[in-house]
Amino acid sequence: xxxxxxxxxxxxxxxxxxxxxxxxxxxxxxxxxxxxxxxxxxxxxxxxxxxxxxxxxxxxxxxxxxxxxxxxxxxxxxxxxxxxxxxxxxxxxxxxxxxxxxxxxxxxxxxxxxxxxxxxxxxxxxxxxxxxxxxxxxxxxxxxxxxxxxxxxxxxxxxxxxxxxxxxxxxxxxxxxxxxxxxxxxxxxxxxxxxxxxxxxxxxxxxxxxxxxxxxxxxxxxxxxxxxxxxxxxxxxxxxxxxxxxxxxxxxxxxxxxxxxxxxxxxxxxxxxxxxxxxxxxxxxxxxxxxxxxxxxxxxxxxxxxxxxxxxxxxxxxxxxxxxxxxxxxxxxxxxxxxxxxxxxxxxxxxxxxxxxxxxxxxxxxxxxxxxxxxxxxxxxxxxxxxxxxxxxxxxxxxxxxxxxxxxxxxxxxxxxxxxxxxxxxxxxxxxxxxxxxxxxxxxxxxxxxxxxxxxxxxxxxxxxxxxxxxxxxxxxxxxxxxxxxxxxxxxxxxxxxxxxxxxxxxxxxxxxxxxxxxxxxxxxxxxxxxxxxxxxxxxxxxxxxxxxxxxxxxxxxxxxxxxxxxxxxxxxxxxxxxxxxxxxxxxxxxxxxxxxxxxxxxxxxxxxxxxxxxxxxxxxxxxxxxxxxxxxxxxxxxxxxxxxxxxxxxxxxx
Numbered sequence: 001x002x003x004x005x006x007x008x009x010x011x012x013x014x015x016x017x018x019x020x021x022x023x024x025x026x027x028x029x030x031x032x033x034x035x036x037x038x039x040x041x042x043x044x045x046x047x048x049x050x051x052x053x054x055x056x057x058x059x060x061x062x063x064x065x066x067x068x069x070x071x072x073x074x075x076x077x078x079x080x081x082x083x084x085x086x087x088x089x090x091x092x093x094x095x096x097x098x099x100x101x102x103x104x105x106x107x108x109x110x111x112x113x114x115x116x117x118x119x120x121x122x123x124x125x126x127x128x129x130x131x132x133x134x135x136x137x138x139x140x141x142x143x144x145x146x147x148x149x150x151x152x153x154x155x156x157x158x159x160x161x162x163x164x165x166x167x168x169x170x171x172x173x174x175x176x177x178x179x180x181x182x183x184x185x186x187x188x189x190x191x192x193x194x195x196x197x198x199x200x201x202x203x204x205x206x207x208x209x210x211x212x213x214x215x216x217x218x219x220x221x222x223x224x225x226x227x228x229x230x231x232x233x234x235x236x237x238x239x240x241x242x243x244x245x246x247x248x249x250x251x252x253x254x255x256x257x258x259x260x261x262x263x264x265x266x267x268x269x270x271x272x273x274x275x276x277x278x279x280x281x282x283x284x285x286x287x288x289x290x291x292x293x294x295x296x297x298x299x300x301x302x303x304x305x306x307x308x309x310x311x312x313x314x315x316x317x318x319x320x321x322x323x324x325x326x327x328x329x330x331x332x333x334x335x336x337x338x339x340x341x342x343x344x345x346x347x348x349x350x351x352x353x354x355x356x357x358x359x360x361x362x363x364x365x366x367x368x369x370x371x372x373x374x375x376x377x378x379x380x381x382x383x384x385x386x387x388x389x390x391x392x393x394x395x396x397x398x399x400x401x402x403x404x405x406x407x408x409x410x411x412x413x414x415x416x417x418x419x420x421x422x423x424x425x426x427x428x429x430x431x432x433x434x435x436x437x438x439x440x441x442x443x444x445x446x447x448x449x450x451x452x453x454x455x456x457x458x459x460x461x462x463x464x465x466x467x468x469x470x471x472x473x474x475x476x477x478x479x480x481x482x483x484x485x486x487x488x489x490x491x492x493x494x495x496x497x498x499x500x501x502x503x504x505x506x507x508x509x510x511x512x513x514x515x516x517x518x519x520x521x522x523x524x525x526x527x528x529x530x531x532x533x534x535x536x537x538x539x540x541x542x543x544x545x546x547x548x549x550x551x552x553x554x555x556x557x558x559x560x561x562x563x564x565x566x567x568x569x570x571x572x573x574x575x576x577x578x579x580x581x582x583x584x585x586x587x588x589x590x591x592x593x594x595x596x597x598x599x600x601x602x603x604x605x606x607x608x609x610x611x612x613x614x615x616x617x618x619x620x621x622x623x624x625x626x627x628x629x630x631x632x633x634x635x636x637x638x639x640x641x642x643x644x645x646x647x648x649x650x651x652x653x654x655x
Contacts, residue, residue, distance in 0.1 A: 004330050007323035008285070009086055009294035012312040013259060015040035015065030017424045019075035022065040025309060026080060034316055036086040037118075038296050039076070040064035041098070043536035043587055046133040047563070048094050048482025051428035055565070058592025059536050060425040063306075064090075068432045068478045070108075073101040083111045087118035088163070088257065088294070093135040095122040096144050097481045100468035103156070107473070119160040119213055119257070122148060125186045126165045128369045128494040129376055130172035132538015132562045135482060138366040140489035142193050144464055149190070150199035151465035153208050160213040162190060163257070170217035171263045172541050173380025176228045176348060179217065181355035182372055184235060185365040187212055191244060192364070198460035209244050210251030216292075218260045218283040220276050225283030226335065227344035229290040231352060232256070234345070257294035258284045263541075265303040267615075267635040269396030269403050273300040278318055285322065288333040295319055303635050304409070305588065305615055308418045373497035380541060381548050385504055388639050397638055420588070432477060439475030447471035448484050455488040496540070496561050498547045505552050508641035515648050516554025519655070527651040530578040530608075531559040532569040534597060537587035538562045542613060546582060549640040553648070566593060570600035578608050579651045585614040591623060598628045609650045613637075 012029055015022045026037055042064040044056035050068050051060045060066050067073055082105065091098045099120050106113055124141040127134040134141065145162055152161035166174070166183035174182065194200055194208055216232070218225045233254040240252035260280035265273045277297050284292040297315035299307035322328060335341040362368035386392035393399045451467040471481060520526045531547045533540060540562050547559040558576045560568075573581050581601070583594055594612055601608060612624055613633040621632040630650060633643055 005288065007329060008292050008319075009036040009257070010034055010316060010319045010323075011036045011038040011088060011257075011294060011296040012316055013038040013040050013090070013296045013298070014312060015042075016063075016306060016418070017061040017065070017420045018428070019065055019067060019072040023076050023078050023080070026076075028309060029312065029316065030080070032313055032316060033320055036088065036294060037080070038088040039090065041089070041091055042066045043133070043538075045098070045478055046091060046094060047536050047538075048097075048135050048478060048486070049536070050432050050477050050479030051425065052432055053479055055536065056425075058425070058589040059587060060428050061420050062588040066428055067098065067101065068428070069435050069475060070101055070104055070472055071435060073105045074108075077105065082106045082109065083115045085117070086294070088121070088296075089118070090121045092121055092124060092127050092131070092133050093141070094478060094482060095120045096148055096464055096468050097472070097478060099148065099159075099161070100465060100472045100481075103465075103469050104472035107469075113156050115158065116156050117158045119163045119215075120148065121163040121165060121215060122161065123163060123165040123186060123215075125182075125189075125365045125369070126168045127538070129182070129373050130168035130539075130541070132494075132540055133536075134494060134538075135486065135491060136489040137492040138369065140485075142190065142366055145190055146193050146197050146199065147464040149194050149208060149211070150197065151463050152211065153200060153204055157207070157211070160211055160255075163213050163215045164190070165215040167215050167217040167259055169376065170219065170261065172376045173378075173383055174376055175379055176224060176231075177351040177355050178375065178379065180228065180232055180235065180348065180352040181359060182365060183214060183216075183232075184239065184352075184356055185359040185368075187214075187236075188239065188243065188360070189364040189366050195244075199463065205244055206246045206248060206251050209240050209246050210248075210253075212255075214254065214256035216256050216258050216284070218258055218280040220261065220264055220279050222279050222283035222286075223340075224344070225280070226287050226290070227341055227348055229256075229284060229292075230287055230335070230341065230345050231348040233290045235349060235352065235356075254290070255293055257296070258292045259296045259298065260284070262298045262302055264394075265298060265300075266394065266397055267303040268401065269406070270301055270303060271406055271408055272396050273298075273303070274314075274318075277315065278322075281318065281322065285328060287335050288331070289336070290333075301408075303615065305617060306418045306420070370495040370497070373495050374499065375497075377497035377499075377544050377548065380545060382504070384545050384549075384638075384640060385506070388641060389506055394638075397636075435475065436477070443474040444471070444476050444480070447474040447476055448480060451481070451484050452488060455485055493561055496544060496547070496559055498544050498551075498557075498559055505549075505641070509549075509552055509644075512553040512641065512644050512648060515652075519648070519652060520554075522655055526554060526556045527580075527648060528556045528558070528576065528578045529580045529582055529647065530569070530573050530576060531557060531582045531584065532564055532572070532597075533562045533584050534564055534566055534569055534593045535585065535587060535589050536563055537585055537589070539586045540584075542586070543582075543584035545640065546584070546613065546643070549644060550647070553641075553644040555644075555647070566596040566600055569597050570604050570606065573601060573606050573608055574604050579654070580609045580611060580647050582647075583610065583612045585612065585616075588615070590614060590616055591620055594624055594629065595627045609647075611647070
């Protein structure tokens with residue numbers, strides 16, 4: 001037995017409603033033994049809109065904390081010592097801005113920026129492939145990342161300016177091989193861009209490599225997950241040594257944080273999620289040589305809605321029991337010399353290297369977005385089809401579904417989750433208007449002008465972080481920063497990756513195809529479905545799977561991607577003459593956005609069924625039906641063939 005190892009940084013991913021309320025939650029969690037912060041921002045903040053922007057309507061404070069200006073950052077981190085805290089910020093497209101606010105607050109408090117410790121999640125590739133909170137196209141997005149890395153290595157050397165995220169790739173359907181290969185390809189693309197930028201001295205490159213961190217996923221197949229992490233560790237060490245000439249082993253270390261798999265959490269029998277979370281945590285802790293440096297666990301009820309503080313405490317206690325009660329940290333790597341593990345790592349390494357080579361041959365991760373997206377959608381389709389067929393068991397969903405009533409979820413569906421006061425959005429709108437009125441407008445304009453100048457500049461002497469921090473200190477807002485850069489870089493729409501025939505569907509889908517053909521013959525046109533994602537929610541996995549399945553069932557499908565306004569959805573339904581409008585929302589803004597779509601369809605005299613899919617509590621489902629929604633589907637409705645059967649029945653009823 002060796003000396004007991006130091007435990008990892010323990011976090012909970014949290015933030016909601018307002019900066020003040022989130023600060024209360026953070027301080028409470030820290031008092032319970034949490035050792036780092038992981039800040040969840042709301043969708044307007046993540047996509048560069050202020051609370052009073054029409055695009056933010058219905059989204060403010062729903063899935064994270066709104067931070068529109070320096071005043072909010074002050075409230076968010078009140079009484080939390082920045083110099084002694086390890087802070088992770090999940091922010092991506094607006095990462096430079098939120099980091100700028102964080103640095104501006106540290107400077108305001110007299111904290112040495114060089115002492116700041118933490119991470120900005122700034123992997124825009126996985127936003128194109130999975131999560132959807134991108135703004136700019138690949139090349140300008142890469143430029144923002146390079147500038148953050150260059151600024152960090154010179155001014156904030158303890159900060160990880162990018163967090164390469166394979167987590168969301170697994171959520172989008174990536175196999176372990178794809179998860180390894182695509183994440184490493186992204187890291188290579190970014191490091192090559194930094195090396196070629198002229199903004200970092202060649203002698204600094206080992207330090208740059210040493211500040212690259214990763215954020216991974218861990219599924220319930222925890223032996224495979226251990227092998228994945230050992231593969232990641234070995235392949236990253238080799239890349240750092242051979243491609244970038246890093247000699248210091250400490251700078252080649254695969255440094256990663258983790259949140260275990262949220263995709264596998266079930267609405268059915270949600271108490272089963274507790275054991276899933278524990279098993280998934282083992283996948284990133286059992287191997288001492290490939291152990292996570294920071295862990296955040298989802299709550300048991302995240303498939304139902306926003307977890308309460310008590311639910312987050314439960315997940316924190318899981319980590320603490322493992323770290324402090326078990327003997328895990330008293331031993332060296334327990335897999336050293338394991339024939340099974342060595343064979344699995346060898347197989348993963350060979351396959352992942354082959355996949356990585358293919359991506360590099362396509363020009364790298366930033367150039368191969370469309371191909372990678374299509375591969376992930378296909379992988380997810382196969383996974384979903386295996387669950388529906390029963391080949392892949394999910395306890396409580398497609399097997400062992402009989403259950404006693406759970407005392408955790410009995411009563412109103414809203415009692416098991418936390419809800420955000422609808423008045424929060426009105427308060428935040430007033431707040432940001434008052435903030436603009438109270439600041440020095442001339443100073444803000446000057447800072448914005450300099451930001452635009454630097455964004456247009458191709459000089460290696462210009463770094464976007466310098467005017468960003470200046471704008472933060474002058475009182476600029478999230479929306480103003482993003483709007484200025486939209487004016488320079490434009491906006492981007494990522495490929496959907498949707499195509500038919502990528503999964504083995506079985507007999508049920510064969511029958512659906514025959515019904516669709518008969519419907520086409522009877523009325524002269526196939527059944528037509530519009531898949532729509534209103535608002536700022538970019539989690540498109542479910543919508544993509546519905547679109548793919550509908551095509552496989554014989555529907556003609558219209559899918560235009562994410563972040564559509566209700567008005568754009570209505571126009572598409574009218575112009576495409578669709579039979580069914582399928583609305584996908586996972587952000588909790590369904591009560592704000594779906595009625596607007598229905599009202600718009602009525603005004604436009606579009607006769608189409610409206611169905612809704614997402615994390616929708618039962619009480620909200622009843623409200624949506626009262627507004628005219630024909631059906632509501634939640635994660636418990638895992639059978640795509642059953643959903644397609646419903647949609648076909650609706651269309652057939654009109655003949």
